[in-house]
Amino acid sequence: MIYLDNNASTPLDPRVADYMYAVSKQFFGNPSSHSHKYGWEAEEIINIARESTAAMLDVNPKEVIFTSCATESINTVLRRVSRKGRKAIITTPIEHKAVLDTVSDLAQQGCEIRQVRVDERGSIDLNMLEEKLKKPALLVSVIAANNEIGTIQPIKEIKSLCAKYDTLLHLDITQWIGKATINLKDVHFASFSAHKYYGPKGVGGLYISSDAVKYIRPLITGGGQENGLRSGTLNTVGIAGIGKASEIISTELHDIIEHVTELSEIMWEKLSGGLGEISLNGHPTSRIPGNINISIGRASADKILSKLASKVALSSSSACSSEHGALSHVLRGIGLPEDKVRSSIRIGIGRFNTREEINQAADLIIETARNIR
CATH class of the missing domain: 3.40.640.10 (Type I PLP-dependent aspartate aminotransferase-like (Major domain))
Known part of the structure; x- marks a missing residue:
């Protein structure tokens, strides 16, 4: 997983x-x-x-x-x-x-x-x-x-x-x-x-x-x-x-940022190329590396997460919000319409992830979203 x-x-x-x-x-x-x-x-x-x-x-x-x-x-x-x-x-x-x-x-x-x-x-x-x-x-x-x-x-x-x-x-x-x-x-x-x-x-x-x-x-x-x-x-x-x-x-920050940024770019390129109807939530450039919050057109986030639960660990909001089953107050706070809120997933990439994992996860997300559509 x-x-x-x-x-x-x-x-x-x-x-x-x-x-x-x-x-x-x-x-x-x-x-x-x-x-x-x-x-x-x-x-x-x-x-x-x-x-x-x-x-x-x-x-x-x-x-x-x-x-x-x-x-x-x-x-x-x-x-x-x-x-x-x-x-x-x-x-x-x-x-x-x-x-x-x-x-x-x-x-x-x-x-x-x-x-x-x-x-x-x-x-x-x-x-x-x-x-x-x-x-x-x-x-x-x-x-x-x-x-x-x-x-x-x-x-x-x-x-x-x-x-x-x-x-x-x-x-x-x-x-x-x-x-x-x-x-x-x-x-x-x-x-x-x-x-x-x-x-x-x-x-x-x-x-x-x-x-x-x-x-x-x-x-x-x-x-x-x-x-x-x-x-x-x-x-x-x-x-x-x-x-x-x-x-x-303190000693490894530069390497961490470089690694996570590279993996984030791979993930975004694969998803945007493979899904078509997709939009990035948050600032396009002034953002932390590793955070990819996306709305996937015509695909329910809950269905995507459910079908991938045994293969890829993702989320649709913060852990503290998802525990209560509430719609993301952050996505609503930036004015996202409800249909986009309900189709949004958060991908959190870290220093221990590998290029192989990112490619595999991207393929699984694309396949799952297409099947739901």
Whole structure:
């Protein structure tokens, strides 16, 4: 079977798995136990992972805290950032559910939520963003690279507008890592998960810039770990995994991008040539490599996925949305008509896919779609 759902989750890099196993056998002490070597050794594993993760992000290690996942990181920012005289949160309709469901809950509690539209490619309307910023706001929260359609937002321009109106900026960089160069200059908060870049599930991170730490309080309190910003016994093995995955991304990013881009081009050329009635969803050029979200004319996505389920792993929306059987809010958010939403599939290509797999998967998708038509 061919795995092409790398935007939902990536395979654990064998080097990460080996390192985690070694850590689990040897460094079992509590990193917060400062009275003996077992605690000291476990704490050093945490420190190494923090340095590797910070290096990948090109930030200071003191600006990185570890969480259980990007969803927790996002909730921490949206629920626990405060600033005198500013309460409104600005976001878009195509964010991950971790953002949309959280701001919906906050709205019910009286928080003002301002939504900025996106165009048919999924790019934020910068003029509308500026209009929303003219009235003082607490925070802008934007998904840097979309998990469903792959569109990369104009981050430089968003940063500039937030700086102009003295507004805090949070980026969901979960899909950005491992697919493009990260630049967090002038970003105040950034959320991410290890399992989206060949690390383990159950561990994520939150970047908090040194000049924004005064605006955030912990979501989870207790033992005061992570400089008091995220209490709970640190997951040494998981954190070792995110550190090793970050180290690998730092050293191999160029090769990963080159490989995944090449495979993506092969897949798109074969599908567009073999299916005819096909359209790419998202921005045609400003997008992460490996994400191919397509609408296939006269072919139901559900039927395609069902017939290929034992041969090729694909999806029709984010894993968090597909679990509830809902139509993609991202595709609806970019104005796609319902028939195209229902005929859209997401192909997620990763670093461990091969040219042979891509050719075989493309042939299977073409054959299946033609039979359905």
